[in-house]
Amino acid sequence: MTADLPVLPRRAVLGGLAAAALARPAMAQGGPIRIGEINSYTAQPAFLGPYRNGWLLAQEQINAAGGVLGRPLETLFRDDAGKPEDAVRLAGELLNSEKVALLAGGYLSNVGLALGDFANQNKTLYAAGEPLTDALVWSKGNRYTFRLRPSTYMQAAMLVEEAAKLPAKRWAVVAPNYEYGQSAVRWFRELLQKAKPEVEFVGEQFPALGRIDAGATVQALERMRPDAIFNVTFGVDLLNFVRQGNTRGLFENRAVVSMLSGEPEYLEPLGEECPDGWIVTGYPRDTLEDPAHVAFRDAYRKRFNEAPKCGSVVGHDLMQAIAATIRRANALGTEALVDAFEGIRYATAYGTGEVEFRKIDHQATLGCFVGRTKLNGRVGGMVDWRYADGARYLPDDATVRSWRPQG
Template identity: 30%
Template structure:
């Protein structure tokens, strides 16, 4: 009898303890872990996972642990919509947009706007997300094509080049980036001309035709929006054909930390690039908090965080900071906190504009060099253009929404 009573008492204590344990707050993430954006998706997932781990080490959000639930959206917009919807129906309080621009736009329109859940864009630069097709439950921590185009044009308007070749993967975010660069550079320097434009498919495996067309046009400079596997494949083929030597390294593209690592000794040293979140800059020239973040991530994973990792980390930690500011995970309260708060990140402090929920994050420019300290090529940063300079004004955003 005593044994029975003891067992019963222990069972009651166990039930009570379980009942008192706070339930995790779920974050939903359709992630492009296969398909054309797979390399970026893997880095983004690592950033989200690390953010959740760090948040939980600090006590969670409002005293509750955070849990990440994700699916492989395969770089497919319809799959992304289906997975995001299903995950949110299971009770997630926050949504991470997929990485490819097409999927991010699709999820923003079909899911975030309908289900009214805070949704963060941490990779795509498609400015439609925050401008033309904006909805009040989406926020972006990556510089948009408008911001990057404006920053790039400001840099190149000071340089003597007149004849530009343009090279971009054929998808909405990159096309928008090229168009913004052309628009802003032409406004600042009407003498420039664009002598050839090449748009190979996203995930192309053979760039020979584009390389030959660009060389035949004899440009002063080659402006490219390639990244990840596309940039890696292009650079290997271009190096084999002597492309960079023939254009005197007058080439720029989006170099992220992991792509440079994959290039290794074959990286086109001396070419230029831009980054959205360069780990080498944060580790060697950033704040103490930024260095601590890079060191902690490397200690955990054995590798340095890529741009995609850092920005997706910022997506999750921004939401957590906003929930703590609002003292609520209720969507409207969180979004109000995002509109009014200041947020900490490895990239420094940033704020969001109320009219587009775009963070005033910087764009970093530099040159590719081999770095012994990191044991790989890095982009040695020469110039940082703040988001307060490059982001659109409210008048510009409203004009875009009116279709003007």
């Protein structure tokens, strides 16, 4: 997705994953507990390369400490290439041929929804890490699907707190034209107009994911003459959008609020083109000095000879949550695992305390950081950041019941 991680041949990626997954200490009691992990490794390498590393670091740490239930954890990684139909096919193979105890992963929202539907139909546990669509746990939520990351609703609510303080009244939006982008725009618009009724949205641009015509998009936004812009593009689309926006002066004297843009995997490739002052959600890796986070950051750097990304935290956290669930269930049957996952708590690698998977909707209370972009030398970073606890940005139980299918 970005220039820092090349797209490798699919066979090479999977071969490397399999070799890494098998590197585990011997355990005295029973064979390995197998987890089927499905993700868009070759389609979205900027996030998912670090994600895989974070996952493997957690797995190695757990196995070095004796595993779970006296058995090592083993992950069978599969690449869905960003295609929902491939993800469903691979899920069936992992479940029926490889006899995995549960499924995990997912990056794109449409892929996550397909896996969630598969889990429901086949009554198998699916632990989603990254898909941000709210439908995964609300309108299309089910007993067997859980999600780690703060959703589009949650991140929109975090950003609206800051956007509502701006003097801007006329807003334009730009977002990728699929479930994630559409959901993010919907919630940002709705929540901002609720917080600040005088705001109006004067136009929108929905380019295809990975195929933005950045020049035309910037021209269209400029013609709308907005006071501020809400941006949801990421990866190569974000890079092209920022480059054209800088060239054409789109961001001069204009506020920008941007989802995900403070994550190192998307911010660092901007290099010296990083804009100053954007309000973003992200991960201030280098200035987050909680001891638990420092220990994670140092262990990751020692293991992989590079700094972690946001994806690294997601992979590490999801593996820790799964291990905690298996310990609590003290069994590998699907129904026991689902019951154990409801209300499970684990300590996040962010070092911000424990995270809970809510029983009512299976959404984790993991938060993220809200701050502003700042160019430091030749690379961008986050400044003036705060941690937004996910529990504060979730709807109440009555609202969830009205959104989520019952039974």
